Amino acid sequence: IPTGITVDLDLNIDFMDNAAFEAIHSWRLDHERLGGTVAIDELHDQWYTMAAGGARMAPAKSPPKPAGRWWLPWTHRRRAETGMTESESECRITQGAQEFHRRTAPLVRPIFTELAAGQQPTHLFITCADSRIVPHLITSSGPGDLFTVRNVGNLVPRAGSDPCDDSIASAVEFATGILNVHTITVCGHSGCGAMAALLDGPATTAHLRHLGRWLRHGDSSLALLDDGADGDDPGTRLDRLCRLNIRQxxxxxxxxxxxxxxxxxxxxxxxxxxxxIGSARVEVVRPGAPGSPATATT
Incomplete structure (x- = not known):
């Protein structure tokens, strides 16, 4: 390994004994002492990390857990934290693509080979653009399952509404007229910034012309809240609006x-x-008649 370069080391192991740890750790210290960088990412249990912290190594008494860290944010991954500054967000994208090629692409390539001929999703999934909402994660779905549309506030402008929005209308037309989906799902979430802006009033987005105009499509949801359509919902005013907005x-x-x-x-x-978001729980919200509370089940 050339001196001074950055090395990414993936440890995909079920157990590491003391001899193996000493060999890797000594090499790492020497490499870093000579100006290099070593990023160690452990896909199963943290054997190297535990040993580096002074823990005694003992064989596992239960089968190893499958690798399940793909869903972690970049900031929670060891590789992303090594030598990374906030101004280097482009590096996170490219490193993420490289990680996909190393770990995931070989596993999913047969699926994508089948999907290359076309898509047949069963759901049109309309959700918020909020970065904390990951549709495939919260629905345990995979490639080809969801025809997904995202926007600020998971809003669906009424047909022929003013201001006009063809992005949602075209997606609905394509999903129902071409893809023949079986279900359309609207997914909202707690602490939605779009709903908070509606509660705060137009002055909040006065300097954001396009956002302010877009949020006008949420006025009917706000009217539901003001009319008490959520019944005895004990949640905060914001979260009550987030739920009512789904129904609207x-x-x-x-x-x-x-x-x-x-x-x-x-x-x-x-x-x-x-x-x-806080509890990582998904509730099902059924369409309700005007004035009746939305029913929710976990």
Whole structure:
């Protein structure tokens, strides 16, 4: 290994004895002493980390857990923290792609080979652009399952609404007219910034022309809250609005003729999901009649 370079070392092991630790650790110290950098990423248990902290090594008495750290944010991964500054966000993308090529691509390539001929998703999944919402993670879905649309506030403008928005309308048309999805899901979440902006009033987004205009599509959700449509919901005013907004967007979907016709024919279902970020729990929100509380189950 050339002196002074950055080395990424993946330890995909079930156990590390003291001799192996000493060999790796001594090499690492020497390499770093000569100006190099070593990033060690452990895919199973943290054998190297524990040994470096002084723990005695003993064989595991239970089968190793499968690698399950792919979902961690960049800031929680050892490799991303090594020599990385906040101004180097582009490096995180490229390093993430490299990690995908190393670990994931060989595993999913057969699936993507099948999908290369076309997609047949069963769901149109409309959710918020919030970075904390990961549709495939919270629904345990995979490539080809969800036709996904994201926007600020998981809003669905009513058909023919002003201001006009063709991005949602075109997605609905494509999903129902070409892909023939079976279900349309609207997924909202706790602590939504778009809903908070609605509660704070137009002055909050006065300097953000496009955002302010977009949020006008959420006025009907705010009206539901003001009318007490959430019944005895004990949540905060913000989280109550986040839940009601899901129900309102489900109602807005029925203003699209193709959606309404297929729902009435029984070939299309509408459902809502509410993701509580703090507890990592998903609730199912059923469409409700005006004035009735949305039902939610975990």
């Amino acid at each position: 967007q489900l109602a807005n979907l029925r203003t699209y003729p193709a959606v309404d016709e297929q729902v009435q024919a029984g070939t299309l279902k509408l459902m809502g999901l509410y993701f509580d």
